[in-house]
Amino acid sequence: MTDAPEITLPSYDLTGKVALVTGATSGLGRRFALVLAKAGASVAITGRRLDRLDTLKAEIETMGGKTLAVELDVTNTDSIKACVDATEKGLGPVNILVNNAGMNVEALPHEVTPEGYDIMFDTNVRGSFFMAQAVGTRMIAREEGGRIINIASIGAFTQLPGLTIYTMTKAAVAMMTKSLAKEWARKQINVNAMCPGFIETELNADWFHTEGGQRQIKSFPRRRLGVESDLDGILLLLASDHSRFITGSLFTADDGQSL
Numbered sequence: 048m049t050d051a052p053e054i055t056l057p058s059y060d061l062t063g064k065v066a067l068v069t070g071a072t073s074g075l076g077r078r079f080a081l082v083l084a085k086a087g088a089s090v091a092i093t094g095r096r097l098d099r100l101d102t103l104k105a106e107i108e109t110m111g112g113k114t115l116a117v118e119l120d121v122t123n124t125d126s127i128k129a130c131v132d133a134t135e136k137g138l139g140p141v142n143i144l145v146n147n148a149g150m151n152v153e154a155l156p157h158e159v160t161p162e163g164y165d166i167m168f169d170t171n172v173r174g175s176f177f178m179a180q181a182v183g184t185r186m187i188a189r190e191e192g193g194r195i196i197n198i199a200s201i202g203a204f205t206q207l208p209g210l211t212i213y214t215m216t217k218a219a220v221a222m223m224t225k226s227l228a229k230e231w232a233r234k235q236i237n238v239n240a241m242c243p244g245f246i247e248t249e250l251n252a253d254w255f256h257t258e259g260g261q262r263q264i265k266s267f268p269r270r271r272l273g274v275e276s277d278l279d280g281i282l283l284l285l286a287s288d289h290s291r292f293i294t295g296s297l298f299t300a301d302d303g304q305s306l
Contacts, residue, residue, distance in 0.1 A: 059283040062087035065138045066286065067131070069121055069178060070148030072099035074248035075198065078275040079145050079282055084112030086283060088143065091134040093119035113138070121148045121174030122166075131181045140189060143286045144182040146175045146197045146220075151213045164212055171216035176223055183227070183236055192235025196285045197224045199240040199297065201305040217242075221297055228295030237294040239285050244301025246273035268303040277302075 066083045070076035072094035084090045084107045092103050092114055100116035107114040115137040119130040134141055149171045152163035179195050186193040201207070202214035203221035221240055228238040245267070247255055254260045255272060264270060281298050284290055299305065 057287075057289045059287045059289070060087050061143070061283075061286060064088040064142045064286075065091070065134070065140060066143035066145065067091040067093065067134050067141045067182065068145040068147060069093050069119060069174075071103060072096040074250050075243070075246070075275060075278065076145070076147040077103055078278070079147060080114070081107065081110075082279050082282055083143070083145070083286060084114060085110065086286075088286070089113040089115075089138045091115045091117055091130075091138055091141070093117045093130055093134075094148070095120055119148075121178055122169040124177050127174075127177055127181050131185065135185070140185065140191070141182050141193065142191075143194045144179065144196065145282070145286075146178050146195065148174055148178075149198065149216075151210065153209065154212075155209060156211045159212055167212050167216050168219075171213075172219045172223070175220055179223070179227060179238070183231060183234075186236050187231070187234045190234075192237070194286055194290065195227065195236060195238045196282070197238070197240040199224070199242045201242050201244045201299060201301045203240075203242055203297065205305045224297065225295045232294060237285075237290055239290070239293060239296045239298065241278060241281055241285070242297050242299045242301070243278060244273060244299075244304035246275060246277065248275065268306060271302065273300070273302055 066088040068076055068080045071080045071092040080090050080092045092100050094100055104114050104116045117130045117133045120126040152167055197220050199220045200217040203217040207214050224238055224240040278300055281300055
């Protein structure tokens with residue numbers, strides 16, 4: 048009779064890792080930064096609203112985390128380069144990128160302006176690509192691999208009323224994820240995407256408390272919204288070494304909303 052193999056349960060300790068989170072001034076990005084810091088990573092928190100970054104920085108430091116606040120406009124490639132430079136100078140080489148920065152201009156398809164269209168694609172698609180490129184290029188040069196986590200949406204593969212351009216951008220992010228995963232597979236860079244459903248954040252809370260928002264919630268299979276903590280497990284899995292066998296995957300977390 049042979050001894051049973053030893054089983055070690057996963058630990059998502061990220062001590063010694065450096066994570067960079069874009070769009071960390073509010074919503075999911077803010078939550079991602081806090082969770083990664085709690086798991087032990089040194090975290091570069093980035094965005095355009097410096098006052099909010101300072102508040103988040105203080106919160107992370109209060110709980111014993113190491114962090115750096117860096118101004119970033121993902122629509123500007125010079126800003127992207129400067130952000131990655133500052134992160135690596137202040138914290139060290141980036142091992143984990145959470146490509147979260149994104150936005151939406153609310154308009155029906157026949158009301159979308161060229162300016163609104165351009166800013167959504169510049170932020171959600173162009174910004175995500177060049178952010179991944181900036182971090183990925185350095186990962187390749189170091190020959191140490193890394194983790195890139197893009198934030199897409201269930202809108203990448205299902206129609207969402209009133210969000211035509213937004214869903215177009217998220218579909219692009221999903222295909223970008225799969226393409227970069229294939230291109231960089233032998234560079235040991237794992238590229239995956241999280242595709243959340245409707246989760247209540249400060250950005251959408253007002254809508255979901257309206258009569259129309261309540262009707263939308265009642266149309267969901269479980270008649271509820273997600274909360275930011277519902278994504279913690281997927282984030283930690285994809286950021287950790289336990290995702291070594293996962294790349295090019297689109298992780299749906301929507302409580303069945305897209306069914």
